[in-house]
Amino acid sequence: MKKALIIVAASVVFLFIVIQFFQPAKNDNPVNLQDDIAFKLAMPAAIKNKITNACYDCHSNKTAYPFYNNFAPVSWMMARHIHKGKEHLNFSEWATYERKQQVKLLAKICDEIKAHEMPLKSYIIMHRNARISKKELEEICNWTEQASEQVMGQKD
C-alpha cells in the first residue's frame, strides 16, 4: 500500500516536471498605440483605466502575466483564454476592424458585462481590480453608447 502511494506521488511529480518543458508562447507583442481603441475613440480616463485593468490581459496584444503563469498547466489555460479573447475582440487592433464591426463590439462590451459573462469568473477571483461594480458598469455602458455614436459619425 505504502509502495503504491509512493509510486503514484512520484509519477505525479515527474509528470509535473515534464510538462514544464512545454510552455506556450507569451502574449507579448509590439503594441502599435495608433491602432488602440484609446487612440481612436474619446475615452474618459476612468473608463480607460477600468477597461485596461479588467480586459486587456486577454483582449490586447500584451498580457501582464502573474508569477503563477510560469507553471503548466496554468500557463496552458491562460494561453487558451488569451487566444480566444483576442479572437473575439482585440483592443490593440481596434483600428483594423470595420466600422460596423466596431459598433457591434461596443454593444457587446456592455451586454457581456451586464450578463456577467465577462470578465471571466476565474479571472476576477485572481484579479481584484478587474471587478466591475454596478456603477462602473453603468459608466461603461453610457460610454459604449456614446462611442458607437462617434463611430457612426466617422468615415472609413
Add this chain to the structure above:
Amino acid sequence: MKKFILPVVVLFTAVLAVMAFNYPVAGDSGNFVNPPQEKVVPVFPENVAKVLETSCYDCHSDASSNEKALLKVNFSKWNDQTAAQKVAKMQDITDVLKKGDMPPAKYTAKYPDRAMNQEQKDLIMKWAAEESDKLMGN
C-alpha cells in the same frame, strides 16, 4: 334677354349638379378632397420581411414570450432602436447566419418549413450589409 337667361340657368344647374355629385357623404372622406396620405415606409423590404416572419418571428417578435430571444432582438420593435443599435444587431444577425446558429437546429427539426435555405440567408445578409452601410453614411 330670354336667350341670355337660358344658358346661365343651364350652366348654374350644371355647376350645382357637379358640386352635389362631388359633395362628401357623411362619414365618407372619399372623393371630394384627397385626404393627406400618410406615407407608410415599411420597416423591412418585402422579401426580407417574408423570410424574417417565416423563420424568426416565432421567437423574435411581439408574438413571442421567449424572453431570452427577445433580449437579443425583437423585430416588432426594430424602429425603436437608434441607428447604431440597428447596425450592431445587423452584424449579430449576419454572424449567427454565417455560423448557422440561427434558426436553432432544434427548432428547424420540429418545423422544417421554417428553416432558411442558403438563398434566404444570403438575402438577409445582403440586406444587412447594405442597410448598415446606408445607416453609416457609406
